[in-house]
Amino acid sequence: MKRMRLLMFVVLAGLLTPLGVLARPVTPPPVQPQAPNVPNFYVDPNSFSVVTTPGSTVQFTFQVYNTSNGPGFESLNYDFFFDPLPTGFTDDPINPVTGVPTGDSITIVATVNVGTTVALQTYALRLRVRGTSGTTQITRIVDIQIRIVAPTATPTRTQTPTATAPTGTTTGTPGRVCNGSGGTLNDKFEPDNTRSQARRIEVDVPQIHAICPVGDEDWLLFGGLEGKVYTIDVTQMTDGLDLSLTLYDSNGNQLAFNDDFPRNNDPSDIKPRIQSWRAPANGQYYIKVRDSAGRGFVDALYTVVLNSESYGPTPTLIPEICEDLYEPDGLPEIAPLIVVGEVHPDHRLCPRGDADWVKFFGKSGKIYSLFTSDLSVGADTVMVLADRDGTTIIDFNDDYESGLDSRIDFAPVVDGFYFVQVKNVGDVGNQFIDYTLTFQIKSNANQGQPTMQPTATFDDGEITPTLDEDDLTPTFDDERTPTTTGTVTGTPTRTPTSAYPTPTNSSGNKLPNFDTRSNGKFADPAFNKVWTHADSPVASGQAVRSWLWGPNSGQARAEVYDQSPGGLRQVQYFDKSRMEISDFESDRQSQWFVTNGLLAKELIQGQIQIGDSNYVQRTPAQINIAGDLGDASAPTYASFSSILGATNDRTGQFADQQLARSGKVSAYAGNLNDAAKLVHYVPETGHNIPSAFWNFVNRQGLVNQNGKVQEGQVMDWVFALGYPISEAYWAKVYVGGVEQTVLVQAFERRVLTYTPSNPADWQVEMGNVGQHYEQWRYR
Numbered sequence: 001m002k003r004m005r006l007l008m009f010v011v012l013a014g015l016l017t018p019l020g021v022l023a024r025p026v027t028p029p030p031v032q033p034q035a036p037n038v039p040n041f042y043v044d045p046n047s048f049s050v051v052t053t054p055g056s057t058v059q060f061t062f063q064v065y066n067t068s069n070g071p072g073f074e075s076l077n078y079d080f081f082f083d084p085l086p087t088g089f090t091d092d093p094i095n096p097v098t099g100v101p102t103g104d105s106i107t108i109v110a111t112v113n114v115g116t117t118v119a120l121q122t123y124a125l126r127l128r129v130r131g132t133s134g135t136t137q138i139t140r141i142v143d144i145q146i147r148i149v150a151p152t153a154t155p156t157r158t159q160t161p162t163a164t165a166p167t168g169t170t171t172g173t174p175g176r177v178c179n180g181s182g183g184t185l186n187d188k189f190e191p192d193n194t195r196s197q198a199r200r201i202e203v204d205v206p207q208i209h210a211i212c213p214v215g216d217e218d219w220l221l222f223g224g225l226e227g228k229v230y231t232i233d234v235t236q237m238t239d240g241l242d243l244s245l246t247l248y249d250s251n252g253n254q255l256a257f258n259d260d261f262p263r264n265n266d267p268s269d270i271k272p273r274i275q276s277w278r279a280p281a282n283g284q285y286y287i288k289v290r291d292s293a294g295r296g297f298v299d300a301l302y303t304v305v306l307n308s309e310s311y312g313p314t315p316t317l318i319p320e321i322c323e324d325l326y327e328p329d330g331l332p333e334i335a336p337l338i339v340v341g342e343v344h345p346d347h348r349l350c351p352r353g354d355a356d357w358v359k360f361f362g363k364s365g366k367i368y369s370l371f372t373s374d375l376s377v378g379a380d381t382v383m384v385l386a387d388r389d390g391t392t393i394i395d396f397n398d399d400y401e402s403g404l405d406s407r408i409d410f411a412p413v414v415d416g417f418y419f420v421q422v423k424n425v426g427d428v429g430n431q432f433i434d435y436t437l438t439f440q441i442k443s444n445a446n447q448g449q450p451t452m453q454p455t456a457t458f459d460d461g462e463i464t465p466t467l468d469e470d471d472l473t474p475t476f477d478d479e480r481t482p483t484t485t486g487t488v489t490g491t492p493t494r495t496p497t498s499a500y501p502t503p504t505n506s507s508g509n510k511l512p513n514f515d516t517r518s519n520g521k522f523a524d525p526a527f528n529k530v531w532t533h534a535d536s537p538v539a540s541g542q543a544v545r546s547w548l549w550g551p552n553s554g555q556a557r558a559e560v561y562d563q564s565p566g567g568l569r570q571v572q573y574f575d576k577s578r579m580e581i582s583d584f585e586s587d588r589q590s591q592w593f594v595t596n597g598l599l600a601k602e603l604i605q606g607q608i609q610i611g612d613s614n615y616v617q618r619t620p621a622q623i624n625i626a627g628d629l630g631d632a633s634a635p636t637y638a639s640f641s642s643i644l645g646a647t648n649d650r651t652g653q654f655a656d657q658q659l660a661r662s663g664k665v666s667a668y669a670g671n672l673n674d675a676a677k678l679v680h681y682v683p684e685t686g687h688n689i690p691s692a693f694w695n696f697v698n699r700q701g702l703v704n705q706n707g708k709v710q711e712g713q714v715m716d717w718v719f720a721l722g723y724p725i726s727e728a729y730w731a732k733v734y735v736g737g738v739e740q741t742v743l744v745q746a747f748e749r750r751v752l753t754y755t756p757s758n759p760a761d762w763q764v765e766m767g768n769v770g771q772h773y774e775q776w777r778y779r
Contacts (some may be wrong), residue, residue, distance in 0.1 A: 550575030627733025646686025722748025
């Protein structure tokens with residue numbers, strides 16, 4: 001296989017709408033007869049045409065082939081430089097390349113930064129490629145046309161950790177760039193760049209693919225059989241690649257992911273593998289293969305194979321198949337509903353320490369039974385019944401009668417949703433330990449049975465034991481400690497078997513049927529009304545500014561909240577935050593009928609709030625608060641956890657401190673401008689707000705007021721953000737692979753970032769707190 005070099009390149013966010021690069025594929029010139037020992041090379045393609053906007057960054061990917069003739073010129077050295085470069089444009093220097101052998105090629109990415117003040121016109125650039133061998137020099141020209149147009153806003157869902165302006169990076173159409181030196185296409189399965197283009201892979205039949213050009217993705221599909229176990233493996237991979245595998249179902253839900261699979265304790269072997277995944281149902285499944293850093297180059301070859309397999313008696317723990325049909329169910333607030341008469345088979349206790357939660361609606365005057373059965377080898381269930389807050393323990397059972405099954409009989413005193421947790425003794429868990437959970441109504445308590453000491457019989461004559469004091473107020477040992485912090489992983493694939501019932505509260509009014517399925521539509525008209533005010537003008541292109549909530553509504557859920565009627569409230573997640581309705585009986589015309597979650601505060605403090613004063617304790621989120629998710633040096637939410645204390649009024653001074661990932665604060669050595677000047681002090685929490693953020697939260701703009709787009713206040717900043725809970729700190733983060741210096745401040749509900757290098761309308765943005773919180777809480 002030929003030796004190649006891939007130059008490192010950068011991506012800089014800048015465009016509001018990605019615009020494609022149109023390249024004219026160049027057919028390589030025929031080899032002409034020439035004298036021995038003559039150096040020669042060509043560039044493919046040798047011209048590009050680009051449409052972009054001010055403030056963007058554009059990339060051009062091309063190949064340089066050494067076609068020198070003769071032993072005297074085994075290699076060439078190359079230099080790359082723009083000549084001329086118009087005023088207002090800058091470039092990222094390309095390092096010289098030395099010693100490219102005859103017949104070999106290199107992949108080059110040239111980067112041009114477009115200034116924010118350049119005129120809207122077409123510019124002609126030339127990139128000179130100069131090859132040298134000894135005293136001989138040869139020059140080739142790459143002609144580039146860049147047409148600058150005015151930016152427009154496009155409602156594209158942001159996927160980066162802090163919602164920066166949509167990326168303006170573009171790459172050239174590859175032409176022959178992804179061919180081997182022999183001129184033949186290396187990847188016969190192309191095009192396979194999207195799920196709709198996925199190519200079929202058969203069991204146990206290896207396929208050879210190529211990752212080319214830069215950013216290439218390969219999609220494959222296969223038909224999976226319910227219960228059958230498959231391993232997706234990359235058995236060979238060209239040096240320079242770092243591939244990842246992602247598995248999806250036919251609805252686009254992610255089922256499994258792997259980047260580096262440990263092989264033979266060799267840390268240098270970074271080939272991915274999704275090991276021993278069990279198909280939950282018959283159907284089509286999709287595999288996405290990409291380079292973890294978005295690389296791609298000629299002859300970036302790999303071999304992928306779909307293997308089928310079976311297990312021996314002592315299987316290795318495989319995290320990808322730990323999830324059962326009811327996951328994620330590791331917290332009370334994400335517990336799936338179980339209704340009277342329903343049976344949940346095949347609950348899996350995996351991995352070690354797994355906790356399975358369900359919720360049910362209990363009505364006073366009735367007695368209910370919940371019990372486990374069909375325990376597999378290794379299962380010894382422990383059941384805990386929790387009150388409507390999801391934390392207060394009502395009852396506990398380990399072994400029912402002489403078996404290892406667990407059972408609780410329960411007569412509610414008040415109507416509401418109650419919660420049951422099932423764990424395994426000793427927290428033992430693997431993918432083959434499972435059980436069945438059943439929920440039955442035992443009898444009506446008003447027919448003579450005592451409330452907490454039921455003696456009714458089932459049809460089989462089974463007598464329910466009397467519950468003594470130890471049963472009702474147990475002392476938990478290390479093996480039986482109930483927890484509300486169970487492992488939560490993966491994407492739910494279970495379709496609810498029944499809608500929520502419509503119980504009544506203490507006032508006799510019906511509670512709502514909570515929406516837990518909406519994704520992409522609003523779960524309640526009140527959510528639509530709140531979103532429309534600020535973000536509908538952005539979505540329609542009438543206003544050019546960063547999002548307040550995000551372009552689309554996300555997952556709707558019913559979450560535990562003590563003070564809500566029935567103990568649940570309706571929520572819906574957005575990129576930037578979460579909307580909540582805690583009481584459907586309150587005034588719908590009130591601004592606070594829909595509230596905005598204290599997500600940033602919970603992420604930083606590591607507390608999931610399930611009531612006005614009740615919390616489920618977690619660890620602070622180790623998720624980057626700004627920049628790329630994979631940036632190992634950026635501050636996280638946890639980095640702010642030790643710097644939340646109140647400070648003095650510093651109005652007139654500057655935000656002049658820098659925060660490291662470790663949480664350490666130091667003096668900021670960069671330049672300070674008026675944007676960093678502290679202009680407002682908030683006595684409620686004791687923190688200062690800099691000018692850039694204060695102007696942002698108080699700005700006027702086009703808003704939708706009762707269906708009419710007009711000038712007005714974009715947001716009520718206390719409603720949208722809450723009060724600041726930290727000072728503003730400078731931080732070094734990577735955005736699209738490029739190091740940036742940003743100013744970050746945490747508020748109760750959200751995070752604001754200021755990036756001086758961004759276009760004016762995108763310098764201050766809301767962080768993607770809604771995305772980060774949902775990931776932290778549910779995955």
